[in-house]
Amino acid sequence: MDEAGVTPDDIQSIDDIRKLPFMQKKDLREYYPTDTFAAPIKDIARFHASSGTTGKPIVAGYTVHDLECWAEGVARCLTAYGVTREDIVQVSYGYGLFTGGLGAHDGAGKIGCAVLPTSSGNTAKQIMLMKDLGTTCLCCTPSYALFLAETIENEPDVRPEDLKLRVGVFGAEPWTEGMRHALEQKLHIRAYDIYGLTEVSGPGVGGECEFQNGTHLWEDMFYPEIIDPVTLQPVEDGKEGELVFTTLTKEGMPVIRYRTRDLTRLIRERCECGRTAVRMDKILGRSDDMLIIRGVNVFPSQVEAVIMEMPEVTGQYFITVDRVNNIDTFDIDIELKPDYYGDNLSTIERTKQQLSERLVSVLGIKPTLHIVEPGSIERSMGKAKHVNDKRKFKN
Numbered sequence: 289m290d291e292a293g294v295t296p297d298d299i300q301s302i303d304d305i306r307k308l309p310f311m312q313k314k315d316l317r318e319y320y321p322t323d324t325f326a327a328p329i330k331d332i333a334r335f336h337a338s339s340g341t342t343g344k345p346i347v348a349g350y351t352v353h354d355l356e357c358w359a360e361g362v363a364r365c366l367t368a369y370g371v372t373r374e375d376i377v378q379v380s381y382g383y384g385l386f387t388g389g390l391g392a393h394d395g396a397g398k399i400g401c402a403v404l405p406t407s408s409g410n411t412a413k414q415i416m417l418m419k420d421l422g423t424t425c426l427c428c429t430p431s432y433a434l435f436l437a438e439t440i441e442n443e444p445d446v447r448p449e450d451l452k453l454r455v456g457v458f459g460a461e462p463w464t465e466g467m468r469h470a471l472e473q474k475l476h477i478r479a480y481d482i483y484g485l486t487e488v489s490g491p492g493v494g495g496e497c498e499f500q501n502g503t504h505l506w507e508d509m510f511y512p513e514i515i516d517p518v519t520l521q522p523v524e525d526g527k528e529g530e531l532v533f534t535t536l537t538k539e540g541m542p543v544i545r546y547r548t549r550d551l552t553r554l555i556r557e558r559c560e561c562g563r564t565a566v567r568m569d570k571i572l573g574r575s576d577d578m579l580i581i582r583g584v585n586v587f588p589s590q591v592e593a594v595i596m597e598m599p600e601v602t603g604q605y606f607i608t609v610d611r612v613n614n615i616d617t618f619d620i621d622i623e624l625k626p627d628y629y630g631d632n633l634s635t636i637e638r639t640k641q642q643l644s645e646r647l648v649s650v651l652g653i654k655p656t657l658h659i660v661e662p663g664s665i666e667r668s669m670g671k672a673k674h675v676n677d678k679r680k681f682k683n
């Protein structure tokens with residue numbers, strides 16, 4: 289604040305928030321583990337930590353009040369999806385430092401649902417319990433839901449219609465409308481997006497409603513802004529940019545103008561559902577996830593959207609980017625469903641051709657496609673890894 293020349297007197301209205309400097313992930317890393325906490329450790333009721341694969345994780349601390357607000361946010365999402373205390377909620381997000389498992393658990397508990405805390409992994413047991421206990425609501429990452437659906441398809445004793453599933457609560461990674469459609473078809477559910485991030489709270493910063501037309505953000509707890517990620521100035525309402533949050537109720541680790549790196553836009557028009565909370569559009573991608581290949585911006589979510597249009601593929605894919613003789617290479621492995629893979633060569637070639645044409649028209653750049661054996665791309669139990677950018681290690 290001193291560096292930015294801001295004093296408390298400068299803050300007279302909500303618009304003055306623009307005078308405040310931003311917080312970023314690197315700030316939270318720099319003050320690892322607890323120097324950004326605003327409450328003494330004796331008032332902290334729980335810790336979580338980011339999954340950060342490199343360097344130190346980001347540690348989040350929650351007071352009792354913070355945990356109550358977090359559960360409230362998740363409970364509002366579940367209620368919007370039509371979940372009530374009658375439901376059996378299977379939480380297949382990982383339990384532990386990751387906010388997914390305990391976040392969904394506390395939100396479902398607040399409504400009074402019966403919670404089945406399976407955590408992630410052990411897929412055969414997950415499906416057995418889902419069937420035998422009559423799970424009605426499944427919470428997990430969309431990529432794990434796809435893996436569960438595939439496993440059910442290959443399981444002769446279980447058919448989707450034998451299950452009582454009706455609601456899917458999917459988050460922790462960006463996913464596409466095509467993925468939604470595939471999961472709804474395969475699992476006989478309505479699939480909803482739940483949004484959140486550990487630095488701000490956890491899952492349940494916002495969620496979709498029954499109209500599935502954007503994610504309502506719980507503005508009474510999290511004040512959202514959209515900024516231009518280059519100029520850092522607020523963009524016009526309705527324009528796309530980077531999502532920024534200021535927490536309004538957090539005591540343990542509040543954040544001010546935290547840059548999420550998520551690219552989206554805010555929708556101010558009143559939603560048909562009657563909720564007045566602002567909506568954000570489906571996240572285009574994280575600016576951190578954006579690949580620049582031969583000068584073209586590519587989001588993995590764009591690749592997924594194209595792949596999900598094709599009935600012949602399983603929906604699993606893996607992108608490899610490299611630099612050979614100073615030229616970027618761009619390869620995508622795509623799995624065909626067993627029925628098509630075993631088919632004649634011309635089916636494989638035709639599918640490859642169609643995929644290639646669609647990808648070029650959507651991305652503006654031509655990838656090299658590899659049709660691979662069904663089941664050969666590694667399945668994820670939590671957050672999926674869809675990209676290997678080998679250029680990162682060549683600088």
Ligand SMILES: [Zn+2]
Pocket residue numbers: 496497498499504559560561562563
């Ligand atoms: Zn709505």
